[in-house]
Amino acid sequence: MNLFDYVRASSVDEAVAAGAKPGARILAGGTNLVDLMKMGVAEPATLVDITRLEELKRINWLSDGSVRIGSLVRNSDLAYETHFAKTFPMVAEALLSGASAQLRNAATAGGNLLQKTRCSYYQDVASACNRRNAGSGCDARQGLNRLHAVLGWSDHCIATHPSDFCVPLAALDAVVEVTGKGGSREIPIESFHLLPGDQPGKENALEEGELVTAIRIPADASRFAAHSRYLKLRERTSYAFAVVSAAAAMMIEDGRILEARLTLGAVAAKPWRSREAEAAMIGQMPSKDLFDHAAGIALREASPSGNNAFKIELARRLAARALSAASAGTPTAMPALPGSPLSTFSGDAHVA
Amino acid sequence: MAIQKFKLPDIPSIAVQISTSLFLNGVRMSLSISLTINGDARTIVLEDPRVTLLDLLRERLQLTGTKKGCDRGQCGACTVLVDGRRINSCLTLAMTVDGAHVTTIEGLATGDELHPVQAAFLECDGLQCGYCTPGQIMSAVGLIAEGQAAGDPERVRELMSGNICRCGAYKGITEAVLVAIEKDATTSKERDAA
Structure with a gap:
C-alpha cells in the first residue's frame, strides 16, 4: 500500500x-x-x-413518500429498516444477498454505487487492463472470462458491475444526488454507470471531485411492493458475487399486469434495464409463457464476450423465474437465503 | 530478534479533537486516536495512516486473539465488534475508528467465566484447529445482537457465511450459534421477568 x-x-x-x-x-x-x-x-x-459526516448517515422519508438514503447509510442498516424493507422489498433483498454480514455492517450505499469491477485482470496490476490503465489492452478477452459481460461490452473492456443494490435501484428509477464544486445535481441511476465503449476508465457520470451525497427512490416505486423479487445466482449459496441476477417487479390489477419492471445484474458494466421487456408485459395476464417471452426480449442483444455464452441462457431463465416469483407475490418475510433461487419459499432448507 | 513492546500511556480516554489534516502533503504528523478496547480507554499514537485496526490490535496492543487470515475481507478471521457491530478489522483503517468502542475475543470472558457464546462453541464442538474460532465467536456475538436469525438454522448459516472454516466445522458452529441464541433468549426472558 x-x-x-x-x-x-x-x-x-x-x-x-x-x-x-x-x-x-x-x-x-x-x-x-x-x-x-x-x-x-x-x-x-x-x-x-x-x-x-453525520448528515450523510440518515434515511429520510420525504413528504411526498419518496425516500432519501444518505450515501453513508450502511447496507445492513438500510436493509433492516422495517418501513424501507416493506416499501421497497426487492432493494432490501438485494442488499441482504450481497457480501457477508460483517461487510454489510461497514459498506455504504454510496460506496456500493462506486465499487469497482471484480474482474481478476482489473485487480491484478501485472495484467493488461484498459479500465485500470488506458491503452494497455484487455487480458480478460483471452483469459478467464466466463463470468464477464454479455451485454454492452466493447473490445476494450468486458467487465461487469458487481453490485446487487444497483439492480433494483435501476428498476425503480432511483436518482443519485451529487455535490461538487459547482453545486449539487441529480443523476438518474440509469445514466450513472457508463458502458465501457473506448474509454472503460470513465466508469460513471461523476465529474472530477463530485461526491455522492444521497440516493433517492421515488414514492411511486412503492406501488410494486406487493409484487417484487430480486433473484441472484451464485457459484455458492452465500457470500459470492452474482453470476447473473434479476430484479423483477409488477403491478397486477384484476389479473392483468398494469406495469412491470425488469433489470438484470452482472451481465454488463451497469445494471441492465429492459424497457422493451417491460412494455411487452403491460396489459397481459401473468403466465410462464409471457415471462419467458419478456425475458427473451431482455437478452435479445446479448452476445458472449468470451467463454460465457451460457450466461445468456442462464440470465434469460433467471429473469423469467424472477418475473414469475414477483407475480406470485413478495414473500411476507425476508427469505432465509435472500435472493437465492435455492429457497424461494420461506421454510425450504438447502441443507437437509 | 527482540520483540519491541510499546508501553501504552495510562491516561484516561478523552475526546481528542483531531485536526482535519493529519498527513499533509506527505509530511508525517503524528496521529493520536483514542479507543476503548474491551472496556479499557487507550490513547494511541500512530505514525502511519496505513495501519489497519487488525494490525493495531495484533502488533501494537498484543491482542493476538484476533486472527489475520486472508487480510482481504474474505475469511472473517479478523472479525471484531466496533460500537457493538461485527466488522472485518483487516479492511478498517485504524484512524477511521477514532473514538470507537472495540470488543475483541479477549474482552468476552469475565475472569474465568466464559462468555455464553464461547461456552456454546466448546459444548457443540464448533471448532477443530481453532484458528478461525475467535472470528467465528465474535461474528456469532454480533449476529445475536442483530437479532435477525430467530433460531432458524438456515438463517444462522446465511448470516455466518462471512466466516470461513477451513476445517469444515460448520455443523458444530451452526449448532453452537443456535444454542447461544437459545441461551440468550432465556437470559433475556429471565431479565425481563425480574
Whole structure:
C-alpha cells in the first residue's frame, strides 16, 4: 500500500474541496477501496475520510413518500429498516444477498454505487487492463472470462458491475444526488454507470471531485411492493458475487399486469434495464409463457464476450423465474437465503 | 530478534479533537486516536495512516486473539465488534475508528467465566484447529445482537457465511450459534421477568 495523506472531512464542502485535488479518493466504508489499495490497484495521494459526516448517515422519508438514503447509510442498516424493507422489498433483498454480514455492517450505499469491477485482470496490476490503465489492452478477452459481460461490452473492456443494490435501484428509477464544486445535481441511476465503449476508465457520470451525497427512490416505486423479487445466482449459496441476477417487479390489477419492471445484474458494466421487456408485459395476464417471452426480449442483444455464452441462457431463465416469483407475490418475510433461487419459499432448507 | 513492546500511556480516554489534516502533503504528523478496547480507554499514537485496526490490535496492543487470515475481507478471521457491530478489522483503517468502542475475543470472558457464546462453541464442538474460532465467536456475538436469525438454522448459516472454516466445522458452529441464541433468549426472558 502506498503512503497517502489522510484528511478527515468535517463537512460536505470540506470533503468536496479535498476530494477535488489530484489523486484524492473518498474513503467511506473502505470495504472495496482499502482492499484495492492493498492490491496496489488504487494508489491515492490523499484519502478523504468522510465517515464523520453525520448528515450523510440518515434515511429520510420525504413528504411526498419518496425516500432519501444518505450515501453513508450502511447496507445492513438500510436493509433492516422495517418501513424501507416493506416499501421497497426487492432493494432490501438485494442488499441482504450481497457480501457477508460483517461487510454489510461497514459498506455504504454510496460506496456500493462506486465499487469497482471484480474482474481478476482489473485487480491484478501485472495484467493488461484498459479500465485500470488506458491503452494497455484487455487480458480478460483471452483469459478467464466466463463470468464477464454479455451485454454492452466493447473490445476494450468486458467487465461487469458487481453490485446487487444497483439492480433494483435501476428498476425503480432511483436518482443519485451529487455535490461538487459547482453545486449539487441529480443523476438518474440509469445514466450513472457508463458502458465501457473506448474509454472503460470513465466508469460513471461523476465529474472530477463530485461526491455522492444521497440516493433517492421515488414514492411511486412503492406501488410494486406487493409484487417484487430480486433473484441472484451464485457459484455458492452465500457470500459470492452474482453470476447473473434479476430484479423483477409488477403491478397486477384484476389479473392483468398494469406495469412491470425488469433489470438484470452482472451481465454488463451497469445494471441492465429492459424497457422493451417491460412494455411487452403491460396489459397481459401473468403466465410462464409471457415471462419467458419478456425475458427473451431482455437478452435479445446479448452476445458472449468470451467463454460465457451460457450466461445468456442462464440470465434469460433467471429473469423469467424472477418475473414469475414477483407475480406470485413478495414473500411476507425476508427469505432465509435472500435472493437465492435455492429457497424461494420461506421454510425450504438447502441443507437437509 | 527482540520483540519491541510499546508501553501504552495510562491516561484516561478523552475526546481528542483531531485536526482535519493529519498527513499533509506527505509530511508525517503524528496521529493520536483514542479507543476503548474491551472496556479499557487507550490513547494511541500512530505514525502511519496505513495501519489497519487488525494490525493495531495484533502488533501494537498484543491482542493476538484476533486472527489475520486472508487480510482481504474474505475469511472473517479478523472479525471484531466496533460500537457493538461485527466488522472485518483487516479492511478498517485504524484512524477511521477514532473514538470507537472495540470488543475483541479477549474482552468476552469475565475472569474465568466464559462468555455464553464461547461456552456454546466448546459444548457443540464448533471448532477443530481453532484458528478461525475467535472470528467465528465474535461474528456469532454480533449476529445475536442483530437479532435477525430467530433460531432458524438456515438463517444462522446465511448470516455466518462471512466466516470461513477451513476445517469444515460448520455443523458444530451452526449448532453452537443456535444454542447461544437459545441461551440468550432465556437470559433475556429471565431479565425481563425480574
